Amino acid sequence: MARSVFGFLSKQATAEEIAGRDYYFRLPRNSDYKSWYKLRSESRPFLEKWEPAWESDALTESTFRNRVIRSNQEFASGVALPLLLFSRDHDQLLGGLTIGHIRRGASQSCMIGYWMGERHAGHGHMSAAVGIAVQHIFDRLNLHRIEAACIPENDRSIRLLEKAGFQREGYMRDYLKIRGEWRDHLLYALVSNKNTKYGAGNV
Numbered sequence: 001m002a003r004s005v006f007g008f009l010s011k012q013a014t015a016e017e018i019a020g021r022d023y024y025f026r027l028p029r030n031s032d033y034k035s036w037y038k039l040r041s042e043s044r045p046f047l048e049k050w051e052p053a054w055e056s057d058a059l060t061e062s063t064f065r066n067r068v069i070r071s072n073q074e075f076a077s078g079v080a081l082p083l084l085l086f087s088r089d090h091d092q093l094l095g096g097l098t099i100g101h102i103r104r105g106a107s108q109s110c111m112i113g114y115w116m117g118e119r120h121a122g123h124g125h126m127s128a129a130v131g132i133a134v135q136h137i138f139d140r141l142n143l144h145r146i147e148a149a150c151i152p153e154n155d156r157s158i159r160l161l162e163k164a165g166f167q168r169e170g171y172m173r174d175y176l177k178i179r180g181e182w183r184d185h186l187l188y189a190l191v192s193n194k195n196t197k198y199g200a201g202n203v
Contacts, residue, residue, distance in 0.1 A: 018083065018132060018133070018136045018140075019132075020128065020129075020131075020132040021088075022087060022088055022089070022128065023085060023086065023087055023088065023094075023125065023128055023129050023132060024085075024086055024088065025081075025083035025084065025085055025086075025097060025129070025132070025133070026083060026084060026086070027068075027071050027072060027075060027081075027082070027083060027084070028064075028067060028068050028071055028082070028083075028084050029068060030064075030065055030068055032064075032084060032093065033061050033064045033065075035093045036064060036084070036093060037059055037061075037064070039093055039094075039095075039117040040059060040117075041059055042117070042118065042119070043117045043118040043119070046118035046121070047115055047118075048179060049178075049179070050115075050150075050151060050154055050157070050178065051115070051178065051179075052176065052177060052178060052179075053177075053178075053179050053180050067082075070082075074100075078102060078104075079100070079101075079102055080098060080099060080100040080101070080102060081098065081099040081100075081102075082096070082098045082100070083096060083097050083098065083099070084096050085097055085114075085116075085125070085126075085129050087125070093117070094116060094117060094120045094125050094126075094129075095114065095115050095116035095117050095120065095125070095126065095129075096114065096115050097112060097113070097114040097115075097126075097129060097130070097133055098112065098113050098114070099111075099112055099133065099136075099137060099141070100112070100113065101147075102141070102143070107145070108142070108143050108144040108145065109143055109144060109145035109146070109147065110137060110141070110143055110145075110146055110147070111146070111147045111148060111149070112130070112133060112137075112146055112147075112148050113148070113149075114126060114129070114130070121156070122156075126160060127160055127163055127164065130160060130161075130164045131164060134146060134164060134165075134190065138192045143192070144191065144192045145189060145190070145191050145192070146166075146189065146190045146191075147187065147188065147189045148161055148166060148187075148188045148189070149172065149175060149176070149185040149186065149187055149188070150185060150186055150188070151178065151183055151184070151185055151186075152171075152184060152185070152186055158186070161188045162188075164190065165190055166188040166189060166190045167188065167189060167190070168186055168187070168188055169187050169188065169189050170186075170187040171184065171185075171186060171187070172184065172185045172186075172187055
């Protein structure tokens with residue numbers, strides 16, 4: 001059985017899990033659609049402020065199934081890990097986190113992006129999840145640098161990144177098109193320190 005570039009068996013990609021004590025990540029499955037649809041649809045006003053404009057079919061089951069296929073393809077090719085975040089308590093879907101733009105060679109870096117369902121926001125879930133993801137990126141993917149971008153007005157995201165140890169490195173003008181408008185973003189980055197353990201004891 002062939003291995004993916006992440007070092008896992010590619011035919012088992014949909015079962016691969018990044019585990020923490022209270023949370024875990026995994027690739028999306030078709031069976032996740034109902035819980036994903038409920039969480040995304042009820043959180044739409046909360047999420048749309050920070051995301052690219054939602055297409056008219058953004059929440060359809062066919063679009064979600066295509067997302068599942070694309071996620072497995074990106075995982076197998078080594079360019080990204082588009083993950084869903086669950087709490088171990090009742091295996092509840094909380095949000096998602098993507099480890100994307102993975103670059104090897106001289107760069108050895110990636111970018112992370114994340115979203116949280118509105119009813120789960122403000123309870124420390126994403127802070128713990130980012131800690132788990134950071135340790136996985138440095139210890140398992142053996143990358144050296146993690147970047148993240150956020151809109152300057154997104155105070156919640158700024159606090160999350162700074163709490164995780166990310167440092168502000170730049171200001172990117174018209175970086176991403178959010179809700180139909182080109183928006184400036186702050187660039188944050190975290191560089192591997194092999195003497196540091198990430199995740200605040202939750203890994």
